[in-house]
Structure formats: C-alpha cells, structure tokens
Amino acid sequence: MIAPAPPVSLPAASVSRSESAARPGPLVSATVAILVAATAIPLGYVVWGAVSVGWNRAFELVVRPRVGELLVNTVALVVVTVPLCVIIGVAVAWLVERTDLPGRAVWRPLFVAPLAIPAFVNSYAWVGVIPSLHGLWAGVLITTLSYFPFMYLPVAATLRRLDPAVEESARALGSDSAGVFFRVVLPQLRLAILGGGLLIGVHLLAEYGAFAMVRFDTFTVAIFQQFQVTFDGAAGSMLAGVLVLLCLVLLLAEAGARGKARYARIGAGAPRTAVPVHLRRNVIPATTALTLLALLAIAVPVWTIMRWLWIGGTSVWHFGEIANALGQTIALAALAAALTTVLAFPVAWVAVRSNGVLARAVEGANYVTSSLPGIVTALALVTVAIHFVRPLYQSGPLIVFAYVLLFMPRALVNVRAGLAQVPVGLEEASRSLGSSPSATFLRVTLRLTAPAAAAAASLVFVAVATELTATLLLAPTGTRTLSMLFWSFSSELDYASAAPYALTLVVLAIPVTLILFRQSTKVAAL
Amino acid sequence: MTTMLGIRGLAKSFNGHVVLDHIDLDVAAGSTTAVVGSSGCGKTTLLRLVAGFETPDAGTVFISERQVASAERSVAPHRRSVGYVAQDGALFPHLTVGQNIAYGLSGGARSREVRNRVAELLETVALEASFASRRPHQLSGGQQQRVALARALAREPVLMLLDEPFSALDTGLRASTRKAVAQLLTDAGVTTLLVTHDQEEALSIADQIAVMRDGRFTQVGAPQDVYRRPNDRFTAEFLGDCISLPCTVTAGVAECALGRIPVQTSTGDGPAVLALRPEQLVATVISDSESPDGIGTVIGTEFLGHDVLLTIDPANDIAPIIVRQHSLDPPSIDAKVRIKVIGNGVALR
Numbered sequence: 001m002i003a004p005a006p007p008v009s010l011p012a013a014s015v016s017r018s019e020s021a022a023r024p025g026p027l028v029s030a031t032v033a034i035l036v037a038a039t040a041i042p043l044g045y046v047v048w049g050a051v052s053v054g055w056n057r058a059f060e061l062v063v064r065p066r067v068g069e070l071l072v073n074t075v076a077l078v079v080v081t082v083p084l085c086v087i088i089g090v091a092v093a094w095l096v097e098r099t100d101l102p103g104r105a106v107w108r109p110l111f112v113a114p115l116a117i118p119a120f121v122n123s124y125a126w127v128g129v130i131p132s133l134h135g136l137w138a139g140v141l142i143t144t145l146s147y148f149p150f151m152y153l154p155v156a157a158t159l160r161r162l163d164p165a166v167e168e169s170a171r172a173l174g175s176d177s178a179g180v181f182f183r184v185v186l187p188q189l190r191l192a193i194l195g196g197g198l199l200i201g202v203h204l205l206a207e208y209g210a211f212a213m214v215r216f217d218t219f220t221v222a223i224f225q226q227f228q229v230t231f232d233g234a235a236g237s238m239l240a241g242v243l244v245l246l247c248l249v250l251l252l253a254e255a256g257a258r259g260k261a262r263y264a265r266i267g268a269g270a271p272r273t274a275v276p277v278h279l280r281r282n283v284i285p286a287t288t289a290l291t292l293l294a295l296l297a298i299a300v301p302v303w304t305i306m307r308w309l310w311i312g313g314t315s316v317w318h319f320g321e322i323a324n325a326l327g328q329t330i331a332l333a334a335l336a337a338a339l340t341t342v343l344a345f346p347v348a349w350v351a352v353r354s355n356g357v358l359a360r361a362v363e364g365a366n367y368v369t370s371s372l373p374g375i376v377t378a379l380a381l382v383t384v385a386i387h388f389v390r391p392l393y394q395s396g397p398l399i400v401f402a403y404v405l406l407f408m409p410r411a412l413v414n415v416r417a418g419l420a421q422v423p424v425g426l427e428e429a430s431r432s433l434g435s436s437p438s439a440t441f442l443r444v445t446l447r448l449t450a451p452a453a454a455a456a457a458s459l460v461f462v463a464v465a466t467e468l469t470a471t472l473l474l475a476p477t478g479t480r481t482l483s484m485l486f487w488s489f490s491s492e493l494d495y496a497s498a499a500p501y502a503l504t505l506v507v508l509a510i511p512v513t514l515i516l517f518r519q520s521t522k523v524a525a526l
Numbered sequence: 527m528t529t530m531l532g533i534r535g536l537a538k539s540f541n542g543h544v545v546l547d548h549i550d551l552d553v554a555a556g557s558t559t560a561v562v563g564s565s566g567c568g569k570t571t572l573l574r575l576v577a578g579f580e581t582p583d584a585g586t587v588f589i590s591e592r593q594v595a596s597a598e599r600s601v602a603p604h605r606r607s608v609g610y611v612a613q614d615g616a617l618f619p620h621l622t623v624g625q626n627i628a629y630g631l632s633g634g635a636r637s638r639e640v641r642n643r644v645a646e647l648l649e650t651v652a653l654e655a656s657f658a659s660r661r662p663h664q665l666s667g668g669q670q671q672r673v674a675l676a677r678a679l680a681r682e683p684v685l686m687l688l689d690e691p692f693s694a695l696d697t698g699l700r701a702s703t704r705k706a707v708a709q710l711l712t713d714a715g716v717t718t719l720l721v722t723h724d725q726e727e728a729l730s731i732a733d734q735i736a737v738m739r740d741g742r743f744t745q746v747g748a749p750q751d752v753y754r755r756p757n758d759r760f761t762a763e764f765l766g767d768c769i770s771l772p773c774t775v776t777a778g779v780a781e782c783a784l785g786r787i788p789v790q791t792s793t794g795d796g797p798a799v800l801a802l803r804p805e806q807l808v809a810t811v812i813s814d815s816e817s818p819d820g821i822g823t824v825i826g827t828e829f830l831g832h833d834v835l836l837t838i839d840p841a842n843d844i845a846p847i848i849v850r851q852h853s854l855d856p857p858s859i860d861a862k863v864r865i866k867v868i869g870n871g872v873a874l875r
Contacts, residue, residue: 419687432610
C-alpha cells in the first residue's frame, strides 16, 4: 500500500516553458492522446451505466436504504479518519523535526515504515489480536494507523524546509511558542496537510481488503460484493457512480481549500536549520506517545505475523507455492512498472515542456484518475472487455493495462518532477553542440531523469505487488499472486497459512518505503 | 570584409506581445558584436532565434550566407554550426569536464584524438589538463563558464553566441574572465554575437555594439562612435552617465549655460538638447571676482575613491550638473567653480 509522496509543486517548471520549442512530435502526441483517452474509460463507464439503465431505474437504485447506509459509513469513515491522521501526522512531524526529542534518527524512518505494511495486512493483524474487531471504529483504527504516514511525510518535509527566520520574526513581533506554531507554522503547512488529507481520503474511498476483513461496509466493499453476486449489474455500476461522485467531492473540497495558495520562501540562499524547541519535562510524555504509536502501527502487525508463523510452524511454508506466487507477482509488477514508467515519459514531457490543449488535458485527466478507486477502473475494464473485446477479458494484457491506468499518476509525479529539474538550457546546449533532438533526449534528458524514473518504477512495482482489489477482479484464471493467495487464505480464516504471504509482501515493500523516505528528505534539500 | 551573420527584418512576438520588431543586423567575419539593452528588451530572444531555439514570425537569418531561419523554414539548432554559451554555462551535471567538452566531438571520449583535443581546449581556456576529470559542481563560476566556452569551441563553430556569459560571476572575476574570453575569441578568429545588459562590458569587448530598446535597435556602430555620438537620449543615457542641457544650435555651435560648445548635429539649427559626458567637464575653483559664463556653485560632493562626483548648481535656473573628476584636491562645498568642457558635445532633439 505504497502511495506517491504528494505532488511537490515546482514553480520552476512553468518558467522553463517556452513557446515554440515545445511542440510535441506526432508520435508523442498520439501516445499521450491515447493515454488521456484511456483514462476517460472509468468515468465513461459510470456515465454510460447511468444512461443505459435509464433515469427512473437509476434513481431507484441510488435512492434506497442500503445506499444511505453505505453513504453514512463511508462519509463517517472519511470525516473521522482524515482529521485523526492530520492531528497525529502533524504532531509527530513537529515532535520529530522541531524539538530536542532524543532519537530523531530512529523516529524519522520509523514513522514511514507503516507504509510498507499493506492496509489489508494490517487489518488481518488486528483481527488476529482482537478477533471481535468490526465496524466503523475498527476501520478507523486500522486505516489511521496505516495512513498517518501520508500526512507525516509531507508535513515533516515542509517543516524541514521552512525558513526559521520567518518564525524568529514572529517571535520578535511578540508571539509565544504556541502563537508561532498556530499563526506562522501551521498556515505554512496548509498545502502539505491538504495534499496529505486528499491522499488519505482517496485511499479510504478505494480500500477494499482492510474493510472487508473487519466487516465494515463502504462503497468499495459493497461494489465488490455486488460484482461477485451479479457480475455486470446495473446496481454495481450505480454504486460506482456514487463512489466517483464522492471522489469528485473530495477533489473539489481540496481544491477549494487550497485556492491559489503558494507559499514560497522569499529571498535566496540556503535557510539555516531551526533551533529545536526544548521539551524539558515534556520529553517523557512525548517519548511515551511516540513509542505507543510505533507499537500500534508497526509492532502489532509484525508481532501478529510472527505469532501466526510460530503457530503455523513449518507446515505453512509451502515453498513451491510461495516461490511460484512470488515469481508471478514479480513478473506482473515488473512488467507493469516498466510499461508505466516508459509511458509516463511522453505524458510528463507534454505536461512539463509544452503549453496548450494537450498539456491541460493531461493535467486534468491525471488529477481526476489519481483519485479514482481501483474498483471503478477495474469494473470499467471488465465491462469494456466483455462488451467490446471479449478475448481480452481475464487476460494478461488487460490486467497490465489496468495497472498502467491505476498507477500512472504515481509514476508521473516522479518522472514529472525529474523532468522539470532538467534545465531546458542543458538540452539547448546539447542541440547547439550538434546533437539531434532524439540524441539529446538519450544523452542528456534521459540520463538526468534516470533516478526519478527508477523511483517511479519502484513505486509502481510495489503498488502492483500489493494491489488486491483490481487484481481479484481482473486476474486471468490460474493467476496466483502473493496478495491473492494471502487473501484467499485469510478469507478462509486460515490465518497461519496466510502469514508467510503477509511477510513476503511486507519484505517486498520495505526497499521502496526506504526510497520514499529518502525522497522526502531530498525534497527538503531543494 | 565578409558578413558572417546577416539578420533581415527579424520579428517575433509571444502571446501577442512584440518582442522583436523587424531587426536588421550584420556581423562581419571575425568580429565581435555586442547587443546591449535592459532586461526584457528582446536581446535574448534575438540570440535564441539565431541559435535556432525559437523560430521567427518574419524575417530571415543568414549564417555564412546560408539562410538558416525564416518564418517558413528553420534549420535545426544542431545543424547550424553555431556555438552557444548560456548565462550559467549549462554544463551537463552528469558528465565530467572532459566529457562535457567532448560532447560535441565525434569519437568516444576515451579515444586519444578526443582526449588530446580536450586537453588542447582546456589549455585554450587557461585551465589545467587535470580539470578534465572533475565534475562541474567542483568548479567555480568562472571556471564553469570557461569550460562551457571550451565545449562550444570544440566543434569550431563559425559563429559563437554568448548569452550574458559573465553576469553570473562576481565583479572582479567578471572583468578578468571577460578580458580573457575576448582575447581568446579574437585569437581564434571566431565571429561572436554577445548579448548583455552591462554597457561597460559591451563597450569594452565589442567591435560593434547594437543598443536595443523595446525590440528595436536605437543605434548600431563602433563603441566609440555610439558612445560619443549617440543618436538619441535613450542611447546616450543607456551607455553611461549623461548631462543634458537645453541649448540653441547655430552653425555647429551650441549656446548653453556652460557657454558656447562645438557640437556634431544632424538636427540643424535651432533649439535642442546638448548631451555631454561627465568626463568631458572639469570644474576649477575660481575667485569671487571672476565672471560670468560657465560658473556655478558646488552644492554636493561624493567621494568615490579615485574619482569624485561634484554636484554643481549653475545658478541660471537649470538643473544641477554632475561632474566626475579625479579626487585629488577637489573643490569644497559652496566653492565657486568654472566648468570647462573638453571636446565636442552632441545636440539631440
């Protein structure tokens, strides 16, 4: 359950846009146009579903007690979990980055670590500890512990980047510590908080496994169950429509709250590091709180997995089957990661280097699809495949295509940032030294964006490896990935047999979590 | 003398805003031309059009008599055989200095031929051969700029384009790098087009300067000519401090508050504005009894080291005059001074 670091706005990118140098060639334009058109499939599916069942039937399907119940559940989940994550994420980031709390070097990576544990594995772990866990509060507990790093990461990165001179000025103007925090620091964290909040909200709407495990019905869970019962039903597509509307509400709320705000440090030169706040006698309560959080978020899942492994003993280690699942997972994830990253280049290039209709279409499409739940995309592809390209249904290419659609925004965030950091001047220098545009791309641009592309590929790799919802819907018959096997064992309440798969999933995700952590520290150095 | 770069009627607009308004310019082979103007006047756009990074809306660009750009057809930058040095050098951060210089050369960076050429180029720009293995970030600003120049020279371009190449350097380094680069380009016989906002840089480095304002050239000519005989007040004031006095011109002599001063003029007889450079004026202290022409009172002095700036009130209803002279024994405040004018002035409308 690795998600992208929230997009870092790079104002430099827009400065480097130049008019005539930025006309994408036909190949690039066509690729990008096809991808943008493909991102419209999920939305098209929802609209088409609503139109084809007719207004009256659609109204009947949407306005019914079951939908009301799902709506209450889903909205309550978002409304409770997001603020909880804000409080925890900001408090932890502030304690770790801005105070003299001992052990900063340990805390920093520790609170990114929960990202290596997929939410459905976390859910499995908690059910193992408290078997009676169910409903809204179970969902809130598990997702808060899984998702607060999405808030912690950007807030911590922003805190490191803030110019202490601004806070010192506030001090000199008569504010005390609390005053400085609420009047100067917190407003500057607004963009990070909104970005993190949106990311958490989107994950809450899209999560299936974690909630299914604790019998908490959100829209995604209900759509999935509906699909298992009626396959290509109108009821399912109507529910998907409501879910998409919820996503759009979330996007609009974030965009509205953000406004046109840009917080830039004015003036050049490297900022000094802030003088840490002395916690004095608050050191012990602060350390206790952080320790408790780390125990709940990391120790509980790790301990449960280990306990099940211990209980299961050697009999749960079917190495042949595990190796086979690992091989399939790696093959699928590597293929999807490579394809997504390669395709992200033309899209990112258009977004960064050109102006015009295509660039705006890319931005818009990317913005909306990044918030669409995997279940909607998966359902849309199932429907399209069944109606138009029957042979593709439950085929390898279709699931890889689904992964590309689902995770393109994550790859794009990285490739785009990498591309935006390559000064146009370098490409021009190369051109004036006799290299053709394509040679320039290979010798300069690609070479300089390679680290960003590697980060993008690894993010997509882990996202695919730990993906559950779309994989369950679209996987060709006979596919056995780690997450599918984990899910089938834990659905049969065979927690011990599921444990080796949970462990393998976590281990697969650890290196990428480290990349995310390193990236967030680098952003601070920009 | 052959023309290496010819520009005819070149025009370019961005979003309906005219940046270049039908420019003409000729650069003789082996010479250096500086385009000087304040930021946003269009000079960088001109350079980018010549380099091929932008395409013109109208007009043509010729490089060694080959048409490389027009509104219809544009030769790609890598086929123009021009060298281009950007403001910050634009060194490739992923390559060493040697690999940077070898970038435009054919053959592997490790081949002996290329290595010799790199060493030779490093020597040309007065850097030690050991620099070849360094990374760009290990160099100072001036060194980076020299590597960028070596890299551009490697392909033996017929035309070198320099985009404010010294502006990122600090003052002392700027003067010395400027001198070294000018010498080097002259020795290599490379035709150079330089854009800068620093008029001193333009005047010192170029054989020809072109003063640009709002997408047009106000004047093109040899530095001394343009400095001494500007066509208009903008050009006069842009190239250095300037004293403007109302005057009446009669048969090549301007009658003004400082007396009768010979002028070059194309405006003919009648009222005009007399433009003088501060260094043309010398203020000498006089006794109270002397009178009356060209006398004023010192109302301010500003000590600048080897020079002193005197603010002198000429006492007949015209604005105070600034005189710049050496700082030995300057007149004190309230001293009566006579202002003598050396050489000719320029009468402008």
